Amino acid sequence: MKNPKHEVPIVVIKRLPRYYRYLSDLAQHGISRISSAELSKRMGVTASQIRQDFNCFGDFGQQGYGYNVKHLHEKIGEILGLNKSYSLIIVGAGNLGHALANYAGIERRGYQIIGIFDNDPNKIGTKIKNISVSDIENLESFCSEQQVDIAVLAIPKGEVKEITSRLVSAGVKGLWNFSYSELETPEDIVVENVHLSDSLMTLSYKITNK
């Protein structure tokens, strides 16, 4: 397999998680082989796009035999880094923080939740999924004792700037940002934004133009 680093366009990378989900489903249903034509029909993308995308990473299929589902699933998982394990903390123990802590997908994707933080005295000390909510004041000491790969920002917009800066100083490598604001971070910090507002606007476009 080719080393995908510095080679694969980000638009292709962005499509990999969806392939991964579909391949997971196929494998769970006991399907061991699939043609690009069949995968194309299920996913609603062209077969030629599927072939082009998979070719970015090397040769995944044999002409006329289709793709080996299990092999392809594993390889895409490796490319996405899902064979590794990451430690994660959630900052903000409100409804969204709760919902995320309880979202099984986090642990299924190799992330281990090792801490939850808040500044609200009524929340500090309560338990979410057997994890006791810590005072945000202890963020730095926690990060110096344990390696924290990812911090989830489930906090209000007004608190983002200060918290982001503290997390970066404390050595966190990546941020999963639900705070509805663009972050200003050093170049070596990885950021993945979830902009629900963009999704809502796309929805209203679709409704208006359907």
Add this chain to the structure above:
Amino acid sequence: MKNPKHEVPIVVIKRLPRYYRYLSDLAQHGISRISSAELSKRMGVTASQIRQDFNCFGDFGQQGYGYNVKHLHEKIGEILGLNKSYSLIIVGAGNLGHALANYAGIERRGYQIIGIFDNDPNKIGTKIKNISVSDIENLESFCSEQQVDIAVLAIPKGEVKEITSRLVSAGVKGLWNFSYSELETPEDIVVENVHLSDSLMTLSYKITNK
């Protein structure tokens, strides 16, 4: 302005919400004019992409004068259908349903939350943002009395199939889907998926390949 219907590639449409957010910020900071070069620097996309994107909808700028922020903001809002108003119900009053009901962005984008539904007797009758949680059994009668444009699916995967089918029969036009599964819906139903799992996988790719 050109009519964008059937003309604008979906990749351009997907970029409009982000332009809209940036233009909102600029307008709030009292900036009335911006060049494609300056907007490019702030947003981290090329100036030529910005010009190409805006050209899809007609002429938004004057050579050498830059774009009129307020005008552009309004026009993109119109294209996205944000000048209209939509009624929305939330199905699922768990942590995610709570978080979404309290998310101010929903009403700011023209959506009015008119109902929240659950099947849990402990939740039915409780209030979220002054809206009393209704028994999911009343979904059909509610939808026959009030026009429901959008339903938010904040329910577990196992309940999705039945609830989606009931919502479609009840005349809902669009679904904002947080349920971590692909929906099978008739063609005239608009679906916008929020796949947090895809976002997590993109994050782990970025961390692994940074």
